[in-house]
Amino acid sequence: MASTEIEALVQQLARLPGLGPRSARRAVLHLMKKRESSFAPLLAALQTVSERLVTCGICGNIDTQxxxxxxxxxxxxxxxxxxxxxVSDLWALDKSRLFPGKYHVLGGRLSALEGVRPQDLSIDALVARVAAGGIDEVVLAMNATLEGQTTAHYLAERLEGYPVRLTQLAHGLPVGGELDYLDEGTLAQALRARRPMG
Amino acid sequence: MASTEIEALVQQLARLPGLGPRSARRAVLHLMKKRESSFAPLLAALQTVSERLVTCGICGNIDTQxxxxxxxxxxxxxxxxxxxxxVSDLWALDKSRLFPGKYHVLGGRLSALEGVRPQDLSIDALVARVAAGGIDEVVLAMNATLEGQTTAHYLAERLEGYPVRLTQLAHGLPVGGELDYLDEGTLAQALRARRPMG
Incomplete structure (x- = not known):
C-alpha cells in the first residue's frame, strides 16, 4: 500500500504500549497531514530526549539531566x-504530587522464578543512601504482588538497625471498589486492616 | 516531575489520535526503557519519513515517493x-486490498458550511485524468454523509459525457449490523436497495 518507509514507521509506532497497527496507521496519517504542526514538533521532541536521556546516578530515575x-x-x-x-512506578506516584520526598528506583523486584537476586537490583545503593544519614523515613512502595512484598521484606531486613522509620503503602479497597468485584486477597487485607469509624 | 524536555515529548505524543496524556506517558517510558530496541528505530523511521514525505503529483496520496x-x-x-x-480514506480502502485499481484523492468534500468550493478540491485534476482516457470505471467512494454524497453528485455531473462507468459504494447494513441498533437512514437505504435472495 504505502511505501516501505511509511510501513516501517507504522510498525515502529504499533509496538508502543497502547497503540496497535490500526491506531499507529491513524497516527502516521495524522502526522503526515500535519507536517508543520505535529510531525516536526514531535520529531524535534524525540530527538532532544533521545540525545539527552540519562539514568540519574542518585535515584535511578530516567531523565534528561x-x-x-x-x-x-x-x-x-x-x-x-x-x-x-x-521508573514507571516513580512516574505514577509522582504524577499525583502527593509524595513530597525523593525516590529510589530498584530496577525490578526479587524473583526466584526470573532469577532476579539482590545484587541485580539497586539495593546496595539504597542501603548506602540510608547509611549516609539525613533520611527519617523510607516508604517501601513495592507492588502489591507476591514478589513485590518479598522484596519489601528483604529491604526491611537490610535496613534494620538504621535510624529510619520503614513504612509501606496501605492495602485495602481501591477508591470506588465494589466488594462484589474485588478478589479475596484484597478483601482479606481490607478486613484485617480495618479501622475504627472516623 | 520529569524534565521539561520529557514533558514536551509526552505532550507531543498525547496529541496523536488514539493517544491521551496517560498512554503517551506510558509510551515515553517504554521508549526510554528500550532505548536501543524501540527508541532508536522509531526515531530513525520518523526521520526517514519526515525527510522524504511528498504528495503524489498524480493522485494526491501522501508517500515517500x-x-x-x-x-x-x-x-x-x-x-x-x-x-x-x-488520504486516510485511500489507506482504509487499500488496506483491504480489495480494489485493484488506482486512486484519486480530492483533499476534502464540498461543504457550503465550511466554505469548501469545487476549486478548493482536486476536481479539475480528476476530470483531466478521465479526459486523458484509458479509464473505464470511476468509483465515487465518498463518505456516506450528506456532504460526501453532494460531492459525489457534483463529480457525476462534471464527468458526464466522458466514456466512463460511474459507480458508487453500496449502502446498506454493515456486516454484523443489528437492525435494532442501526439508524433510520441506514435502514431506509438498505430497504430501498433490497435485492432478490441469492
Missing part, C-alpha cells in the same frame, strides 16, 4: 525516601 | 479509478 529533576529539586524533602520497583 | 507506490505499481489496473475524499 543527572541528577534528575527530582533529586536536583531543593524544595523536595530529602528526609523522606520512597523506594519503587521501576 | 512521487509518483506514489500505488501510482507507480504496474500491476495495478489503471482502467479503474477510485475517488476518495481524504
Amino acid at each position: 543527572d541528577p534528575c529533576a527530582i533529586c536536583a529539586d531543593p524544595r523536595r524533602d530529602a528526609r523522606s525516601l520512597c523506594v519503587v520497583e521501576e | 512521487d509518483p506514489c507506490a500505488i501510482c507507480a505499481d504496474p500491476r495495478r489496473d489503471a482502467r479503474s479509478l477510485c475517488v476518495v475524499e481524504e
